[in-house]
Amino acid sequence: MRNMKMTIEYDGKRYLGWQRLGNSDKTIQGKIENVLMQMVGEKIEIIGSGRTDAGTHARGQVANFKMKSTLSTHEILTFLNRYLPNDIVIKDVSEVGDRFHARYNAKAKQYSYYVWNDVIPTAFYRHHSFYVPQELDLEKMGKASEKLLGTHDFIGFSALKKTKKSTVRKIEEIRIEKEGAMLHFTFIGDGFLHKMIRILTGTLLEIGMGKLDMNVIDDVLENKIRQDAGETVPAAGLFLDEVFYE
Incomplete structure (x- = not known):
């Protein structure tokens, strides 16, 4: 075979x-x-x-x-x-080689999430981004994202209930860049839980809007309560960019 x-x-x-x-x-x-x-x-x-x-x-x-x-x-x-x-x-x-397995051999993944951030919506990118008309504090969002780096139990930032499998993951990098009206989030880590990136993005956006305090990151990492984090943003803005192997 x-x-x-x-x-x-x-x-x-x-x-x-x-x-x-x-x-x-x-x-x-x-x-x-x-x-x-x-x-x-x-x-x-x-x-x-x-x-x-x-x-x-x-x-x-x-x-x-x-x-x-x-x-x-x-x-x-x-x-x-x-x-x-x-x-x-x-x-x-x-x-x-016969031993290659797409899932088990994966060492890290990179995802992108796109947000159209302007008072005027977009006709062209509406199926590939999330529309946020509110003004965002990008500096505060960047500082909040730094709290997520490293190895943590991210179950509070996921759609998972109780599970016997480990919910500890390591995030190596989060970048937030803006080109015109398009806001581009990049997440690189050794793995991501169900809806984790969409919840992390929603949390960072609500911090940027002033709806949530930056300390919510520390609180959810500690108390593991999903309801304390931000909303789950729509799937339309999410892309799997690359899977990394040795």
Whole structure:
């Protein structure tokens, strides 16, 4: 069996997320698996680096799958991009060692979140950003983001309830940059909990609006109470940029 690695770009606007659902064909994983099965004539299961929620986008999702076919990587790439919907694009296909696993071997991930921050909304980026007309204190948001760096239990900044799995994660970098009306948040870390980036972004935005005090970061990291953090911003502004491997 050959082990194949793919890098995938998709616009998640009309999909129910990455993970295959038995009662729907509106998932990224399901769409790709269906085309792969047409290509090789055998059942294929792809493993993604992680799930993305309904409406979330990706520039660099990584997945792997096993197959018996002797098709070249170029033939696989060409076939997939010919028959997949035009909002799902395979950017690269390569053959990797048998032990490569897109999820278990991932060391870190980079996400972006986009906010359109102007009194006038945008027609072009409305499906790929969150509209915030209020004036924001970017300096205060930057200082608040520094409190999130390092290793913490982030369950209070997630949509998870109680779980037996560890909710400790390490955030290596948070950048907040503004170009014109577009505010670009960048998050790099060893992993992120369910809706964690959307809740962190919502919290930082409410700090920037003056709705929350900067100390809310320390409070939620300590008390782990989700309700004390900011709102969960919409999935439309979220992009998985890159998955890092050794």
